[in-house]
Amino acid sequence: SRIIATLSRPLMVEGEEIITTASAGIAMNVDATPLSAEEHLQNARAALAKAKSCGIARSASFTPADRELLLRSFRLEHDLHQAVDQGDFLMHYQPIVRLDTGELHGFESLIRWIHPTRGMIMPGMFIPLAEDNGLIRPIGEWVLAESCRQSGLWRKELGGRSSGVTLSVNLSVKQFLQPDLFERIERILDRTGMPPRLLHLEITESAVMEDPEQARGVLSRLKSLGLLLSLDDFGTGFSSLSYLTRLPLDILKIDRSFVMRLGHDARTEAVVRAVCDLSRDLGMEVIAEGVETQQQLDALRSFDCQYVQGYIVAKPLPPEEAGKLLAHGTGTSLPEPEAPRTRRTQILPRSVLD
Numbered sequence: 001s002r003i004i005a006t007l008s009r010p011l012m013v014e015g016e017e018i019i020t021t022a023s024a025g026i027a028m029n030v031d032a033t034p035l036s037a038e039e040h041l042q043n044a045r046a047a048l049a050k051a052k053s054c055g056i057a058r059s060a061s062f063t064p065a066d067r068e069l070l071l072r073s074f075r076l077e078h079d080l081h082q083a084v085d086q087g088d089f090l091m092h093y094q095p096i097v098r099l100d101t102g103e104l105h106g107f108e109s110l111i112r113w114i115h116p117t118r119g120m121i122m123p124g125m126f127i128p129l130a131e132d133n134g135l136i137r138p139i140g141e142w143v144l145a146e147s148c149r150q151s152g153l154w155r156k157e158l159g160g161r162s163s164g165v166t167l168s169v170n171l172s173v174k175q176f177l178q179p180d181l182f183e184r185i186e187r188i189l190d191r192t193g194m195p196p197r198l199l200h201l202e203i204t205e206s207a208v209m210e211d212p213e214q215a216r217g218v219l220s221r222l223k224s225l226g227l228l229l230s231l232d233d234f235g236t237g238f239s240s241l242s243y244l245t246r247l248p249l250d251i252l253k254i255d256r257s258f259v260m261r262l263g264h265d266a267r268t269e270a271v272v273r274a275v276c277d278l279s280r281d282l283g284m285e286v287i288a289e290g291v292e293t294q295q296q297l298d299a300l301r302s303f304d305c306q307y308v309q310g311y312i313v314a315k316p317l318p319p320e321e322a323g324k325l326l327a328h329g330t331g332t333s334l335p336e337p338e339a340p341r342t343r344r345t346q347i348l349p350r351s352v353l354d
Ligand code: C2E
Pocket: 094, 109, 110, 111, 122, 123, 124, 127, 140, 143, 170, 171, 172, 202, 232, 233, 256, 289, 290, 291, 292, 309, 310, 311, 312, 316
């Protein structure tokens, strides 16, 4: 505790206050079984991981149960390396619809790991690990190339019905700070023939806020490719409103944690309404994430929110089902659209909208 407290004291560097924190993992050989130095360090590392998962500037002591957790995480890491080599991943696509017309606007690409024995593993289980060990680079590159390839396939197969349908791809913090990110994306656009304006890159607040000035440079450069930029999970990080005015962002995605409280909490409603108004005034589009109920949909409509994404429309779909949805408007849990088809596939029926 003394070490953590000492390291947490602010430092002055060239007149700027710098705040650092430290976490500590403690391993003690209490049962007197001889341990090698390597094993001792592994135990301390397991305790450190536990401390970090509890929050900032914490300490934790090693217990035998941590060993099992550590072994599991080693195994997962080993398997993830193999998955990257063998390409054991699949993209799912979740529809984003226009709230005023119910038409399909685009899809968000979401990665799934198809593990040979454990089946489908969700990104929350392995993206943080991939960020830690650097595998996020090859994974992220594959995600972008695969999403653009799939979009090209749909454009070829479905022609006009898929034209204008956007694809949103998540970028992790590590990818965002990669020095050659621009060149890599440029190459993928060239190779796949993806029209840049149909590609939306989703960046989280925390990625942007880590170094806003650097972020501004990276975002501006990416925008020069002609693609659009979304701020993902808005409201969950240390949102600074001034950065909204200074960063070249096109779309703001309101996090599910806000959407889920719509209809239950007047204060949250006030915040979501204000965010919708603000983005409109700043010339940005708004997407509400994680919309599950009619009540949430109604609240969002009353705020003039432009787009929604969530289980009320459809869960993330495997490529074949997303393709069917694109072609016929089928494949969601919602009834068939009643209105005559417009240029874009209408997937929210009129009854839900009116
Ligand atoms: P995200 O970018 O905010 O994606 C939205 C997440 O919310 C997805 O979870 C989606 O399945 C889920 N979701 C959508 N609608 C609903 C709803 O109505 N109810 C509920 N309960 N959940 C809903 P998923 O696919 O598990 O992805 C989780 C996170 O993992 C994503 O959050 C994103 O941050 C990250 N991720 C996913 N795919 C990729 C990827 O290809 N690259 C990177 N770097 N990160 C990814």
